[in-house]
Amino acid sequence: MALNVLLVDxxxxxxxxxxxxxxxxxxxxxxxxxxxxxxxxxxxxxxxxIDIVLLDINMPVMSGLEMLDEMRRNPxxxxxxxxxxxxxGSEKRIDELREQGVKFIRKPFTPESLRDVVNSxxxxxxxxxxxNEWRD
Amino acid sequence: MKNQTxxxxxxxxxxxxxxxxxxxxxxxxxxxxxxxEHTDGPCIGVTVNFKGPFIGRLVLRMPETLPALLAxxxxxxxxxxDDSEEARYDAARELANVICGNLLPKIAGAEAVFNLQAPxxxxxxxxxxxxISEDAAHVRLFLExxxxxxxxxxxxxx
Numbered sequence: 139m140a141l142n143v144l145l146v147d148x149x150x151x152x153x154x155x156x157x158x159x160x161x162x163x164x165x166x167x168x169x170x171x172x173x174x175x176x177x178x179x180x181x182x183x184x185x186x187x188i189d190i191v192l193l194d195i196n197m198p199v200m201s202g203l204e205m206l207d208e209m210r211r212n213p214x215x216x217x218x219x220x221x222x223x224x225x226x227g228s229e230k231r232i233d234e235l236r237e238q239g240v241k242f243i244r245k246p247f248t249p250e251s252l253r254d255v256v257n258s259x260x261x262x263x264x265x266x267x268x269x270n271e272w273r274d
Numbered sequence: 275m276k277n278q279t280x281x282x283x284x285x286x287x288x289x290x291x292x293x294x295x296x297x298x299x300x301x302x303x304x305x306x307x308x309x310x311e312h313t314d315g316p317c318i319g320v321t322v323n324f325k326g327p328f329i330g331r332l333v334l335r336m337p338e339t340l341p342a343l344l345a346x347x348x349x350x351x352x353x354x355x356d357d358s359e360e361a362r363y364d365a366a367r368e369l370a371n372v373i374c375g376n377l378l379p380k381i382a383g384a385e386a387v388f389n390l391q392a393p394x395x396x397x398x399x400x401x402x403x404x405x406i407s408e409d410a411a412h413v414r415l416f417l418e419x420x421x422x423x424x425x426x427x428x429x430x431x432x
Contacts, residue, residue, distance in 0.1 A: 148392065149364055149367065149368040149371070150360075150361070150364055151345065151348050151349060151361065151364045151365045151368050152368055154348075154349055155348055155349070158349075158350065196371070196375075196389070196390045196391075196392070197392075198392050224375070225371055225372050225374070225375020225376060225390070226375060227375055227376060227378055227379030227380075227384070227388075228379060228384065228385065228386060228387040228388065229379075229384040229385055230385050230387055231387055244375075244376075245300065245372045245375065245376075246295075246296055246299030246300035246372055247299075248299070
């Protein structure tokens, strides 16, 4: 199954870098959607089928943390896998994100670190899907 | 802005290390340890204001030609493909954002929480000078093509 990805970052350069790295990972990618802030990101979630969100924190209009809060309150998006890709350096804030089930990658990242984190989520997701199929 | 650091030498060492690591990891640009001084041509700056346990501003100053190189490296494009001023400035803004985000925990500790404002480009040299106080911590890094100055201006004690 192809993964549809949503990249949310106010830097077009960073979105382009992440998109390029994702395409180098060998993951089965579907559509890669992009948004420049949390508000645009939420709009994208309403319009497209998204499997995984890669989210920056510091953005104008609506921050990544605000977008994450909105997602977790919406039953349609509450369990969606999210990877925060940010310069965030505070262990306190990173721990808070992890408590919400979010994976974290600090900028600058290597292609391998991004691939490994996405793979860890996709792997877990596949296991859960298989388990559900078995139960059905 | 008044800058009171633990020691300026220690802050400058951290500035230098973090900027070099980010340049390498984000823009694939390497610092030359013993680069040569040369006359500055036209320059631009990028500023990032932040608030947290202390407030302040990170300022990058660079030759106006450097953002094009940053964009080419970050986007893996050729100079012929790079015809967008916005792409060049976006690369410079992202460099400032990532340096600032990586720098603050090294100075304030891993538990400190900071909020960074969106980086802004300063094209005018006179305006850029006004953004930097005389007592800001400061390093100048020599790159394969060009140079980068990093200023950390903090209000109060770190």
